[in-house]
Amino acid sequence: MIEVPDFRWRQALITAIAPVTARVKSFRLRTEIADAYRPGQHVDVRLTAEDGYRAQRSYSIASAPDGSGTIELMIEGLEGGEVSGFFHEIAEVGDAIELRGPIGGAFSWGPADGGPLLLVGGGSGVVPLLAMLRHRGAVAPEIPALLLYSARTRGDAIALDEIEARAGTEPGLSLIFTATRSGGRRIDAATVAEALTTLGHPTRVFICGATPFVGTAATLLVEAGVAPGLIRTERFGG
Amino acid sequence: MATRGFVGRRSPEETQKRLPPGQHRVEDFPILQIGPNPTIDLATWRFTLREGAKPLKSWSWDEFQALPRTAWQGDIHCVTKWSKFDTGWEGVSFDDLLADARIAAPTDFLLAEGYDDYSTNVPVADLAGGRAMIATHYEGAPIEPDHGGPARLFVPHLYLWKSAKWLKGLRFTKKDEAGFWEMRGYHMYGDPWREQRYTSD
Numbered sequence: 001m002i003e004v005p006d007f008r009w010r011q012a013l014i015t016a017i018a019p020v021t022a023r024v025k026s027f028r029l030r031t032e033i034a035d036a037y038r039p040g041q042h043v044d045v046r047l048t049a050e051d052g053y054r055a056q057r058s059y060s061i062a063s064a065p066d067g068s069g070t071i072e073l074m075i076e077g078l079e080g081g082e083v084s085g086f087f088h089e090i091a092e093v094g095d096a097i098e099l100r101g102p103i104g105g106a107f108s109w110g111p112a113d114g115g116p117l118l119l120v121g122g123g124s125g126v127v128p129l130l131a132m133l134r135h136r137g138a139v140a141p142e143i144p145a146l147l148l149y150s151a152r153t154r155g156d157a158i159a160l161d162e163i164e165a166r167a168g169t170e171p172g173l174s175l176i177f178t179a180t181r182s183g184g185r186r187i188d189a190a191t192v193a194e195a196l197t198t199l200g201h202p203t204r205v206f207i208c209g210a211t212p213f214v215g216t217a218a219t220l221l222v223e224a225g226v227a228p229g230l231i232r233t234e235r236f237g238g
Numbered sequence: 239m240a241t242r243g244f245v246g247r248r249s250p251e252e253t254q255k256r257l258p259p260g261q262h263r264v265e266d267f268p269i270l271q272i273g274p275n276p277t278i279d280l281a282t283w284r285f286t287l288r289e290g291a292k293p294l295k296s297w298s299w300d301e302f303q304a305l306p307r308t309a310w311q312g313d314i315h316c317v318t319k320w321s322k323f324d325t326g327w328e329g330v331s332f333d334d335l336l337a338d339a340r341i342a343a344p345t346d347f348l349l350a351e352g353y354d355d356y357s358t359n360v361p362v363a364d365l366a367g368g369r370a371m372i373a374t375h376y377e378g379a380p381i382e383p384d385h386g387g388p389a390r391l392f393v394p395h396l397y398l399w400k401s402a403k404w405l406k407g408l409r410f411t412k413k414d415e416a417g418f419w420e421m422r423g424y425h426m427y428g429d430p431w432r433e434q435r436y437t438s439d
């Protein structure tokens with residue numbers, strides 16, 4: 001049996017807000033669960049209006065457990081989005097929201113799971129993969145890993161500078177980045193083959209992004225000979 | 239506790255009445271699954287009822303097609319908080335399966351098992367009496383692989399993770415045994431109207 005956390009709703013305080021890209025903002029939240037999750041997991045966030053009306057959504061944790069007592073969420077502002085709109089237009093440092101978790105043990109990685117570790121992210125789907133990369137960098141930089149990351153443009157890519165810096169300094173970490181709207185191509189059989197050649201055959205694969213991206217990437221990997229049972233997927237929607 | 243400045247985008251009264259707590263309505267059909275779609279060939283597809291390890295009855299695709307058909311129309315609810323209204327499904331009811339196998343349910347619980355490494359537990363009482371089917375059609379067409387085709391369990395009164403995709407069989411168990419998500423903190427029963435998302439709900 002896998003250890004099951006306590007899913008009570010808890011107050012969390014926003015301690016910092018920073019832009020990540022033109023569409024994505026980072027939120028630091030002070031919460032008791034800050035050191036009690038596995039990279040890749042998400043939290044459920046709940047907002048309550050004056051009259052009791054509520055909305056809930058899921059957000060992946062972007063940070064690795066770092067002893068700060070906080071977690072980082074990275075939220076893309078969607079036009080007309082009920083919850084992401086609140087985070088982008090209304091939320092301020094010092095505000096409290098409710099959250100619970102961590103949730104989603106299947107889509108999570110720790111050093112004991114080993115590698116080679118293949119991460120495939122599209123757009124904001126890189127968020128839970130970033131937590132895995134940060135954790136790997138902090139505690140197990142020797143584990144071979146490769147991030148295949150696709151975003152619309154360089155400017156739309158989340159934490160690309162950080163990821164490039166990691167790939168430059170951490171042994172065994174490679175990055176294949178493709179900007180689909182500025183000359184790069186979408187992830188296809190050739191990109192997947194290049195990733196598998198660079199990394200060697202993975203023992204863990206995590207794919208995250210919008211629904212069509214995840215479906216395409218999963219199919220390409222299975223066609224390239226990766227055992228389906230090694231692949232875990234998470235879809236943000238869209 | 240109210241969240242400072244949060245107003246929300248309320249749906250019309252009739253929509254809200256049909257939404258279990260914490261859910262919101264979507265028009266598209268999101269996809270949630272733990273891994274890739276398995277490759278399934280209808281020529282070798284089999285659906286098997288088991289009691290523990292012992293097979294009780296099994297059907298080929300053609301045999302399965304010959305079973306009586308059931309249709310259902312209504313709302314579905316996913317634990318990731320979306321609900322979709324007025325969906326139409328067709329397949330073979332759990333009752334008709336047991337009738338064709340000429341058996342009564344040997345235990346009160348079962349695990350629905352997929353062609354991937356997924357499983358989920360459901361009490362027999364929640365499948366019998368016309369409450370569930372093995373669905374093969376969605377909105378009049380064969381269910382696409384992304385939504386669990388060729389055949390998935392369909393238990394619309396529980397959160398959709400109970401409606402295992404790419405169903406391979408149903409395994410009767412003596413006790414209520416946790417499946418894939420239930421082992422990872424999701425609720426053993428999963429009633430959306432009682433918002434039973436996670437173990438402590």
Ligand SMILES: Cc1cc2nc3c(=O)[nH]c(=O)nc-3n(C[C@H](O)[C@H](O)[C@H](O)COP(=O)(O)OP(=O)(O)OC[C@H]3O[C@@H](n4cnc5c(N)ncnc54)[C@H](O)[C@@H]3O)c2cc1C
Nearest residue numbers: 057058059060074075076078079080081082083084127236
């Ligand atoms: C496990 C998991 C992890 C996730 N992690 C992240 C993450 O790390 N970062 C992230 O950014 N997202 C993440 N998501 C997605 C997130 O949960 C939300 O789905 C997303 O933020 C959109 O929610 P929303 O309330 O802003 O938009 P919603 O209000 O749900 O609307 C979604 C879209 O539909 C449109 N829309 C729907 N109804 C209407 C209407 N009536 N009027 C106008 N427009 C409408 C909106 O404009 C918007 O574009 C994750 C999802 C899952 C399942």
